[in-house]
Amino acid sequence: MQMLRAWGVVGTLTMTLALAGCRRADAQVQEGSGGKARTPGGQDTQMKIRYSKSGYDITPLPREQVAELAKKLDPEAYRITQSAATERPFCGTLLDNKKDGVYVCVVCGLPLFSSEHKFNSGTGWPSFYREFDPEHVARKADHSHGMIRTEINCARCDAHLGHVFEDGPKPTGERHCLNSASLTFYEKGQELPAPSRPAELAVAYFAGGCFWGLEHYFQKGPGVIDAVSGYMQGKTDNPTYKDVCDGRTRHAETVKVVYDPKRISYRQLLDAFFKMHDPTQLDRQGPDVGDQYRSGIWTVDEDQKREAELVIRQLENSARFSGRKIVTQVEPAKTFYPAEEYHQDYIVRTGRACHVTNPW
Numbered sequence: 001m002q003m004l005r006a007w008g009v010v011g012t013l014t015m016t017l018a019l020a021g022c023r024r025a026d027a028q029v030q031e032g033s034g035g036k037a038r039t040p041g042g043q044d045t046q047m048k049i050r051y052s053k054s055g056y057d058i059t060p061l062p063r064e065q066v067a068e069l070a071k072k073l074d075p076e077a078y079r080i081t082q083s084a085a086t087e088r089p090f091c092g093t094l095l096d097n098k099k100d101g102v103y104v105c106v107v108c109g110l111p112l113f114s115s116e117h118k119f120n121s122g123t124g125w126p127s128f129y130r131e132f133d134p135e136h137v138a139r140k141a142d143h144s145h146g147m148i149r150t151e152i153n154c155a156r157c158d159a160h161l162g163h164v165f166e167d168g169p170k171p172t173g174e175r176h177c178l179n180s181a182s183l184t185f186y187e188k189g190q191e192l193p194a195p196s197r198p199a200e201l202a203v204a205y206f207a208g209g210c211f212w213g214l215e216h217y218f219q220k221g222p223g224v225i226d227a228v229s230g231y232m233q234g235k236t237d238n239p240t241y242k243d244v245c246d247g248r249t250r251h252a253e254t255v256k257v258v259y260d261p262k263r264i265s266y267r268q269l270l271d272a273f274f275k276m277h278d279p280t281q282l283d284r285q286g287p288d289v290g291d292q293y294r295s296g297i298w299t300v301d302e303d304q305k306r307e308a309e310l311v312i313r314q315l316e317n318s319a320r321f322s323g324r325k326i327v328t329q330v331e332p333a334k335t336f337y338p339a340e341e342y343h344q345d346y347i348v349r350t351g352r353a354c355h356v357t358n359p360w
């Protein structure tokens with residue numbers, strides 16, 4: 001999977017699109033990204049929901065939420081994490097901790113360091129030669145006290161943690177010098193609270209004509225981790241694009257959507273899907289004709305099935321369709337076969353497009 005693609009071209013971008021083989025044609029695409037959010041630094045920015053490679057939600061928390069979380073801290077932890085203070089050497093509670101486990105942010109719970117990388121630096125502060133995940137610990141230049149140092153902060157809540165120096169052991173040569181009060185330790189085997197666990201992801205499958213466009217716009221959904229083009233619901237294993245184009249295998253061009261249900265619901269994905277294509281067209285979508293372009297929702301459980309069927313009933317009775325039949329098939333998902341690499345991220349790489357409009 002291609003995790004963590006950048007989504008969100010900030011602002012509006014209008015592209016005139018070139019002809020795309022058997023596919024359509026000079027459409028215009030509007031791109032955009034999610035709503036406004038405030039960073040811990042307090043500036044308005046476009047909200048960028050982010051996940052680390054190790055699977056954690058590292059979207060910067062709004063300043064108000066950090067303030068709320070910080071209220072529960074003891075005065076020492078508050079002073080250190082919120083005002084970049086430093087605890088006295090040889091006084092921190094985690095300096096001599098030799099147990100196996102994970103060190104998480106005392107404010108927001110994000111895992112920051114692991115016992116695997118802890119070493120005795122002799123400095124009087126807990127020391128690690130690398131982060132739990134480099135994306136979880138942010139670095140910035142610190143010119144305070146007449147020194148040039150690199151400050152380290154929690155990437156999610158901006159809590160001050162300590163500093164990183166280039167005098168550590170191999171293999172990194174780094175010494176992350178931590179304040180014990182900025183960390184909470186969980187011993188191996190202990191149950192971690194929800195903010196310290198990876199995001200629990202879900203999967204959904206949609207077929208709505210050419211998969212290039214569907215993949216492109218699902219990828220932009222706020223809370224979508226990944227969208228992949230592929231083939232599903234056919235009669236053979238490991239189909240190629242040519243097999244599917246010939247139409248004999250009965251596969252449908254399908255997009256697999258991996259998402260965080262805490263950020264985006266299945267219902268929101270269904271709504272986007274029905275905005276992106278015309279579900280009244282049977283075995284075609286715009287200029288693309290053939291049952292590989294059929295409209296379909298391939299469900300992974302009963303809840304998805306129920307919700308998909310409900311949305312179809314509601315749409316048929318809505319003003320948009322006013323009684324016109326929706327031909328979208330709802331079937332239990334069979335095996336998903338990713339399409340060839342040259343189909344992935346097709347629109348981003350080529351600037352071409354199909355019939356699909358931005359649903360977000």
Ligand SMILES: [Zn+2]
Binds near residue numbers: 155158159
């Ligand atoms: Zn944090």
